Amino acid sequence: MKRIYIIGIIFAALTSCSDFIEEENLSSESAETFYVTPEGFNSLVNANYSQLRDIYGDTPWLYIGGTDLYSKGRGRGPLGLAEYTDLNSTSSDVDHLYNECYEAIQLANRALYYSEITEQTAELSTLVGEVKFLRALSYFLLVQTYGGVAITDYYDTPVLEFDRNSAEEVYQQIITDLEDAIANTADGAYTGRVNKRAARNLLAKVYLTRGYEDFGTPSDFDTAASLADQVIGGQALNLPFEEVFAPGNDMNEEVIFSVQFSPNSISADPDGLGSRQYAYFGSYLGGSEVQGQAPARDYSACPTNFALGLFSKEDSRWEGTFMTEIFYINTDDYTGPSYFTYYRVPKEDHDNLVVNEFYEPQWFTEADSLNYVSTNLLAPDFKYHRWGEYSSEWTDQVSLDYEVICVKKFDDPDPETAFGGRSSTRDIFLARLAETYLMAAEAYLKAGDPATGLQRLNVVRQRAGVADATLAEFDIDFILDERARELFGEYHRWFDLKRTGKLVERASLYNAQIDEANFNGVNALKILRPIPQQALDLNQNNDFPQNPAYN
Template identity: 30%
Template sequence: MKKLRNLSYAAAVLLVTSATSCKKQLEEYNPHSGTAENLWNNPEGFKSLVNSAYQELHFLYGQEDGFFLLETGSDLWYSAGRSGYARQIVYYEALQPGQGQTTKAWTSFYKSINLCNAGINRIDDANFTNETEKNNRLGELRFLRALYNFHLVEQFGGVMLKTKESADGVDLYAKRNTPEEFYDVIISDLEFAKNNLPVSWPAAEYSRATKKAAMGMLAKAYLTRAYYSTGADAQSWFTKAKDAAVELINNRTALGTDLFQTFKEVGASVNASTAARATNKEALFVLAYSQENSALNALTGANGNRIFKWAMTKYRDRPGMENAYVNAYGVDNEQRVMPTWHLLDLFDETKDVRYSASFQETWFANKVHTWTAQHNPVANYGKDASVIGKTINIGDTAMRCKKGDLGYDGKVVPWMAVGSSDLYINPVHGQGAAIDPGKVITNYFPSLIKFMNPNRTWTGTTDFADAMIMRLAEVYLIAAEAYVGLGDPAGAVPYVNRIRERAALTPGALDVTAADINIEFILDERAREFAGELLRWYDLKRVFHDQSKWVEYIKKWNPDQTLIEPYHWLRPVPTAELNTLLNPKEFGQNPGYLQP
């Protein structure tokens, strides 16, 4: 048998498709090779291993696959215009083992965990003479292993928990571990990271894991772990989550973090200069996509950050509009998802600044357009024929896609005009509403612009904003959710109101009391604060461990979700993995999917 190289686990980076080739392995990179042994036996060489452990974060954060896996399939997003793109994730349509995003996730997580394990198990051979430096590097690896294991167990459930690297061979008889066993390792890793990571790194390496990142993730791990328990055990975990979150909040100055004064600064911060990004005070952990700083190259994805594109409406070739990569409108024609009515309805834009800071409703013309009969305005744009002969000049309104009613007859104005009743069927406040497929203008919708770069100069189809993985605002809502879990909504009030005070257009306009706060309120508030930040799928999965209630909640707010089933609460184990194992039936597929 050839040596196994660059393993995730078993065949996580390997397709084995027949019984006669079940021992054939993929040769790429062997942690036990002479090259690795020589490279990692000194502190500077070992740092290259640590740098590599960050790489697979680029599979999720700032990328299309991450947006689908972590945001869609929830209450907040429809497929744009009910397109067929990635419906196995967005709508759970024919989701089965071996499909793209889920298989790539499995491979990515195990590949990264294996690399972290290689470093954790070998750090004593790296000849560190400075114990603090050694523990810093070990803290990074254990933080990253915890983060990858968090994704793994929340996506796939109780699969294989690996704490040793796989290099010279593989145990083809796999054993499942429980989610609780995963969280034992995740929490132990994060506790070590909290105690050993530095408060900050040099500015050129600002995107490395720090003490505040470990503290934030630890609070989230405690909170998530609480929902795997009941009774007194759950209360103990909620208490740990509350205490961890409050500790971070109370020590935010010493840790170099705080909330921005305005919500809009959150989005602006990831598009700032490299120097400014290094002092992003609300960020607990970001993934760098900087074009400017070569010192970050080892931590930067080659394809750039593309997260800003997927929830934008199409504007290219619309009346008065043309594609303009270098402006605030950004890259066009790659829309993948659109907001549900529920997501838009969660905002009271007369009180909450987060709506206007998160969504774009108005586009101004960047070319002259005069309507003619050739444009077929009735059939193509839902307009009245009376617009023929009218002109849109540069700088005029060209498109309006409003959350609510237009307040005027959108058929007769010269610009594209779309209101909620043009997009959704019976969009009533406090109720879910499906997309209206009978309208010709379904593909126009308020666009998520939270992380759009308003000073964009790059003409490519990607951008180089940092990807926000965790920020301090989430810790406030973790504290609030933990108080709710403890049956103490009054304890949640100051943490919720601190977030809402920043969001309020006028002081006090969004303040709430204990009577307002329950778990559904927390979910609503997290949607308002973190829409598009790759948190929603985990938020719902965390809160609704009763899978029937998970389905019920999503269907209530997203009526387009007609195919979701309770078993979709977990993703399927890839076919490649099961085909490689010698005990596939014993290991088993996750419930509901095609069994081996």
């Protein structure tokens, strides 16, 4: 491997390590003396895990922006990533994954360097396997987003010039790291740390994604299918969909890997260190979270009409994903809409609550509408949101509070953590069993065995309560629709569309804010994000290429 580094990233990584040691190393030892102890090396590995919060805990635009499912609402997300107009190397948020993933990679490289000189313990090889998984995850995010990037080693002095490895080389590095992780990490149930199952699951997705590349091979899909089946291991989807996301149930049996949060982990800076996943995907809910009755909402990433229209009456994921009713309360302390009453009152008593907002599903008939209004207790300012009048498209006509339906999957109703701008302590699921079934479905389809792929997909549909799909309708578009229903709001969509070659087609067809012409770059389509300008400016290698759409 070449010793090639980005000076700005080097300083960011050094700052991160320093901050972590200041917090954890109360004896103020130097890195050279601290990391060679079991305590010090463990703290360095923990710093690698902590970096996941910076990669995933903040803005979601590189994961979900510019797709068929989400478009800009009243909050107006970054124009380049959301619409592809004026997308360039200095566009807002383009540099997020580039900076945070390289910071993670440098933390991992530092841990791997010290693993060879630290005190050798029985758990050392396991910790090394965990670090290699985390490095592989960062490289995988980078190569999907930007294409080929620099593969770096551990550094002890800044290097001002670096080259760009090919995407094929980056994939090989990822695979090597994940194979090592599988060989060395622990087996058994998920406890919040990387284990063999999480490593196999990520490797399955890596092979699935590489199979679409021009340097991929058909055997990549076979390998992906086999790995996904190993991860599934005969485990059924035993939990009701809504229970998978129930507050307080973040470590349920279907979670394979997640970004971990806790009150203690964000106590130093709750608004800066918590997860913002709950804050996106819906409209404002009454201003500054009226007296603790509602969560903060960003109102910038809202569901499209297409996304909302994917759900049918029988699909339990509709109610499991969206907050379709918001209740009204009248107490000595507060009178008005109360989003969190949904959680504070047992579900069996919801029929006795007064409704303030209702979002009509697409399958409602006029008789259904009249029946709902006549059989429910309605607030003085009750608002009935008709189908087609609460999506991101609707914000172009009406831009008031409560005008867009909210995603509830990630809600944090704990009064101790729910009311800051970034203060949720809910974990972010990066891998869960239902998605592994859908990965297997896609891999088998691409490997030429659609019958087996269909079986995997129908396991997910059966849990949702909808009819089995048929071979006649089973194709990539059907899989993408199923992934949308199952994974709405989770951080996969842009990667799903890019992987399958459907980004331009589906984003321009189903997102009213995107025209197909928006994808036209200088010399290519904008199906990779641009290398951030700061990285180019800091690099003294003037031959380092920008991605072709932005030259």
